[in-house]
Amino acid sequence: MRKYIGRITSGLLTGIFLSFAMTGTASAADPKPATETTKAANAAVLDQLPFDNMDDFEDAARGFIAPLPNNGVITGKDGTPIWDLSAYQFAKDKEAPATVNPSLWRQLQLMLQGGLFEVTPKIYQVRSADLSVITFIEGDEGITIVDPLISAETAKLSLDLYRQHRGNKPVVGVIYTHSHVDHFGGIRGVVDEADVKAGKVHIIAPEGFTEEAISENVFAGNAMSRRATYMYGNLLEKGPQAGLGTGLGLGTSSGEVTLIEPTDIIMKTGQTFELDGLTYQFLMAPGSEAPSEMHFYIKELKALCTAENATHTLHNLYTLRGAKVRNARAWAGYLQQTLEIWGGEAEVLFAPHHWPVWGKEDIVERLKKQRDIMKYLNDQTLRLANMGYNMEEAAEMIKIPDELATYWAARGYYGSVKHDIKAVWNFYLGYFDGNPSRLDALPPADAGPKFVEYMGGADAVIEKAKADFDEGNYRWVAQVLDKVVMAEPDNQDAKNLLADALEQMGYQAESGPWRNFYLSGAKELRDGIVEAAAPDTASPDVIKSMPLTMFLDFLAVHVNGDRAAGKQIFMNFAMTDTKESYGVALENGVLNYYTSTFDNANVSLSVARSDFNDVMLGQTTLKDQVDSGKASLEGDAAAFDEFRSTLDTFEFWWPIVTPKEAM
Incomplete structure (x- = not known):
C-alpha cells in the first residue's frame, strides 16, 4: 500500500x-437507493x-x-x-x-x-x-x-x-x-x-x-x-x-x-x-x-x-x-x-x-x-x-x-x-497522448463555462443529463456534469445530479478505493466540505528521522515563485547538537542549499536539531525559540522575515469535486 x-x-x-x-459545515443528505441499472x-x-x-x-x-x-x-x-x-x-x-x-x-x-x-x-x-x-x-x-x-x-x-x-x-x-x-x-x-x-x-x-x-x-x-x-x-x-x-x-x-x-x-x-x-x-x-x-x-x-x-x-x-x-x-x-x-x-x-x-x-x-x-x-x-x-x-x-x-x-x-x-501507459509514455489538441487544453474551471455555453446552458445540460441518468449512462452524466459544476459551482441542481451519478458508480464498483472515491465525491457535492478524522502521521519519530536536507527540500516547495522573484537572500542554518551546517540561498525564485556556509550571509540561524524538531512539529514557532534563547539569529533579522514572506502555506480541506479559487 x-x-x-x-x-x-x-x-x-x-x-x-x-x-x-x-x-x-453542513448536514448530510441521505444516500439514494440502487437504480434498476x-x-x-x-x-x-x-x-x-x-x-x-x-x-x-x-x-x-x-x-x-x-x-x-x-x-x-x-x-x-x-x-x-x-x-x-x-x-x-x-x-x-x-x-x-x-x-x-x-x-x-x-x-x-x-x-x-x-x-x-x-x-x-x-x-x-x-x-x-x-x-x-x-x-x-x-x-x-x-x-x-x-x-x-x-x-x-x-x-x-x-x-x-x-x-x-x-x-x-x-x-x-x-x-x-x-x-x-x-x-x-x-x-x-x-x-x-x-x-x-x-x-x-x-x-x-x-x-x-x-x-x-x-x-x-x-x-x-x-x-x-x-x-x-x-x-x-x-x-x-x-x-x-x-x-x-x-x-x-x-x-x-x-x-x-x-x-x-x-x-x-x-x-x-x-x-x-x-x-x-x-x-x-x-x-x-x-x-x-x-x-x-x-x-x-x-x-x-x-x-x-x-x-x-x-x-x-x-x-x-x-x-x-x-x-x-x-x-x-x-x-x-x-x-x-x-x-x-x-x-x-x-x-x-x-x-x-x-x-x-x-x-x-x-x-x-x-x-x-x-x-x-x-x-x-x-x-x-x-x-x-x-x-x-x-x-x-x-x-x-x-x-x-x-x-x-x-x-x-x-x-x-x-x-x-x-x-x-x-x-x-503513464509509466512509459507520460501524461500526453500525442494528440496536439490535448497538448495545452484549458483547465477545468476555464473549460467548463465554454462547454456549458456550447451545450446550450446549464439548464439544458441538466435536462439532458437527467435523461441519460434514467438510462443508466452514469459515466457520461458524471463527465458532462463535471463541466457544469466547474462552470457554476453554486448550481446545486447540477451538483445533486452529479452526486447521484457518482453514487451509482460507487455502488457498482468492485474496487474499494473506487467506491470510496465515488461516494466521497457524492457526499462533498451534497454537503460541502465536511471535515473528518484523517490519519495524522506527523509524529515525533517521523520528524526526528527526517534529514535536515529533506526538510530544506520540502521548504523549497513552499516558496512562492512570484513573491520570491527578484530577491537574493543568503542564510546559514546551523544545528548546534548534530553539528550540521548549511548555506541556504533564495535567488532566481528558488531555494537551494549548500554543504558549506556563506561567509557573508544576510542572516544566520543557530538552533539545536531537537528544538528545531519542535518547530517542525508545529509545537512552537521559530520566533518563540529565538525569544526564549533556544535559538539565535545573527545578522539582519529582517532578511529572515523577508524570506518567510515568500513561503506559501497549504490548506488541507481544499475542494476536490468543485473548482478551487484561483490564486
Missing part, C-alpha cells in the same frame, strides 16, 4: 509561519464469477485461536476509538445488497473475522486489527515481528493477544518488509527503543527504507493526504450504502504513528540473516509495491513472505491518493525470481495483508497468477500503445483472460484493471 506519511506536510511548517485551523449490473456479477468456490472462506478461518477483545474496538490513550472492527459486522452472513458489487461484498466478508490465528506451528498472525496484518514468528528464545501495523495502540493490543495465548516471549527482532506506514507505524507498541539500542532487538529492513518511509509523501504530501481521505473512506459512514473498507483491508487506524530506524539493512538478493535460531533468506524488490521492499523465506519453517506483492487482490500500479507510478514489469520479475528460488519448496505463503496460502501447488499458482496479471497489464498496454492507441482507449480495450479474470486473488479490490492500465 502506500499508504502515506499523511499529514506531515501540514505539521512541518505550522510552527514556522502558520496557524492551521479547520472548520466544518445498478441492480442489473451487480446481479450480473453473480453469474460472471465462481461464487460457489468457498476455499478462501475456509482459509481465512483456518487456525483461528481467539477474537479481538472488546468486539474489535481499540481505543487510544484518551479512550477515543482508533479502530472499530464491529462497524463492519453488518455484512456478516448476509447476501450482497443491491448497492454493493457482490465481489467487493465477498471480499469484505472475508476480512470480518479478526483475531489471533495460527498460520503454521511457530508462525501466528493477528488480522483485522488495522489495515495491515501483524505476524509473530517464534524462534529459540523469543519472537520476531513482521510489519507492526499503523498505530502503536493496535500493535500493542495484537502483541498482548498473542502473548495471552502463546506466552510472554520477548521480542528479539522486527522485520519491515517495505516502506509504507502500515508496515512500521506501530513499532513502539511492541518494542522498547532502549532494547534496540542495547542490541537486544534487531530491526531489519530493505535498503533505502528510512529515506523512502519519510520522503514518499513529504513533497506532495498535502495533496496526497487530502486525496487519501477519499481513497480510504475517512469521510464515509460504514454500511451497504457507504464505506466498505478498501479491499486491501478494512480501513486505517488513527492512533499514534511511530518509527524506530532499522539496525540491520538488507542490501542484495540472496543475503541471509540468522536470527533466534532461524535462517532468513531475502530477495530485493525495489520499485514494486513500494520504492523500498523485499521478500523473504524462512528456511527451517518453509515459510515464504512476499511482502505486499502477492496478496488476495489485484494491487495498485498507481495509487489513487497520488504517488509515483509503479513498475509492473519489475513487479512481475520479482515474483518470477521468487518462483525460481523458492517455488515448489515453500509450504506456506503469508503476507502483511489478508490470509495465508497453504500447500506447494497453491503457492506456485498464486505466485504465477500474480506475476501474470502484472505482466499481462504491462505487455498488453504496451502492445496497444505501439499500435497507436492512447491511454484512455487502452483502458477500455484490454480484457483480462478468463484464467486470470475468474481467479479471486487477481480481482480489482484495491487496484483495478483500468487504472492500472493507465498507470502502465
Whole structure:
C-alpha cells in the first residue's frame, strides 16, 4: 500500500509561519437507493464469477485461536476509538445488497473475522486489527515481528493477544518488509527503543527504507493526504450504502504513528540473516509495491513472505491518493525470481495483508497468477500503445483472460484493471497522448463555462443529463456534469445530479478505493466540505528521522515563485547538537542549499536539531525559540522575515469535486 506519511506536510511548517485551523459545515443528505441499472449490473456479477468456490472462506478461518477483545474496538490513550472492527459486522452472513458489487461484498466478508490465528506451528498472525496484518514468528528464545501495523495502540493490543495465548516471549527482532506506514507505524507498541539500542532487538529492513518511509509523501504530501481521505473512506459512514473498507483491508487506524530506524539493512538478493535460531533468506524488490521492499523465506519453517506483492487482490500500479507510478514489469520479475528460488519448496505463503496460502501447488499458482496479471497489464498496454492507441482507449480495450479474470486473488479490490492500465501507459509514455489538441487544453474551471455555453446552458445540460441518468449512462452524466459544476459551482441542481451519478458508480464498483472515491465525491457535492478524522502521521519519530536536507527540500516547495522573484537572500542554518551546517540561498525564485556556509550571509540561524524538531512539529514557532534563547539569529533579522514572506502555506480541506479559487 502506500499508504502515506499523511499529514506531515501540514505539521512541518505550522510552527514556522502558520496557524492551521479547520472548520466544518453542513448536514448530510441521505444516500439514494440502487437504480434498476445498478441492480442489473451487480446481479450480473453473480453469474460472471465462481461464487460457489468457498476455499478462501475456509482459509481465512483456518487456525483461528481467539477474537479481538472488546468486539474489535481499540481505543487510544484518551479512550477515543482508533479502530472499530464491529462497524463492519453488518455484512456478516448476509447476501450482497443491491448497492454493493457482490465481489467487493465477498471480499469484505472475508476480512470480518479478526483475531489471533495460527498460520503454521511457530508462525501466528493477528488480522483485522488495522489495515495491515501483524505476524509473530517464534524462534529459540523469543519472537520476531513482521510489519507492526499503523498505530502503536493496535500493535500493542495484537502483541498482548498473542502473548495471552502463546506466552510472554520477548521480542528479539522486527522485520519491515517495505516502506509504507502500515508496515512500521506501530513499532513502539511492541518494542522498547532502549532494547534496540542495547542490541537486544534487531530491526531489519530493505535498503533505502528510512529515506523512502519519510520522503514518499513529504513533497506532495498535502495533496496526497487530502486525496487519501477519499481513497480510504475517512469521510464515509460504514454500511451497504457507504464505506466498505478498501479491499486491501478494512480501513486505517488513527492512533499514534511511530518509527524506530532499522539496525540491520538488507542490501542484495540472496543475503541471509540468522536470527533466534532461524535462517532468513531475502530477495530485493525495489520499485514494486513500494520504492523500498523485499521478500523473504524462512528456511527451517518453509515459510515464504512476499511482502505486499502477492496478496488476495489485484494491487495498485498507481495509487489513487497520488504517488509515483509503479513498475509492473519489475513487479512481475520479482515474483518470477521468487518462483525460481523458492517455488515448489515453500509450504506456506503469508503476507502483511489478508490470509495465508497453504500447500506447494497453491503457492506456485498464486505466485504465477500474480506475476501474470502484472505482466499481462504491462505487455498488453504496451502492445496497444505501439499500435497507436492512447491511454484512455487502452483502458477500455484490454480484457483480462478468463484464467486470470475468474481467479479471486487477481480481482480489482484495491487496484483495478483500468487504472492500472493507465498507470502502465503513464509509466512509459507520460501524461500526453500525442494528440496536439490535448497538448495545452484549458483547465477545468476555464473549460467548463465554454462547454456549458456550447451545450446550450446549464439548464439544458441538466435536462439532458437527467435523461441519460434514467438510462443508466452514469459515466457520461458524471463527465458532462463535471463541466457544469466547474462552470457554476453554486448550481446545486447540477451538483445533486452529479452526486447521484457518482453514487451509482460507487455502488457498482468492485474496487474499494473506487467506491470510496465515488461516494466521497457524492457526499462533498451534497454537503460541502465536511471535515473528518484523517490519519495524522506527523509524529515525533517521523520528524526526528527526517534529514535536515529533506526538510530544506520540502521548504523549497513552499516558496512562492512570484513573491520570491527578484530577491537574493543568503542564510546559514546551523544545528548546534548534530553539528550540521548549511548555506541556504533564495535567488532566481528558488531555494537551494549548500554543504558549506556563506561567509557573508544576510542572516544566520543557530538552533539545536531537537528544538528545531519542535518547530517542525508545529509545537512552537521559530520566533518563540529565538525569544526564549533556544535559538539565535545573527545578522539582519529582517532578511529572515523577508524570506518567510515568500513561503506559501497549504490548506488541507481544499475542494476536490468543485473548482478551487484561483490564486
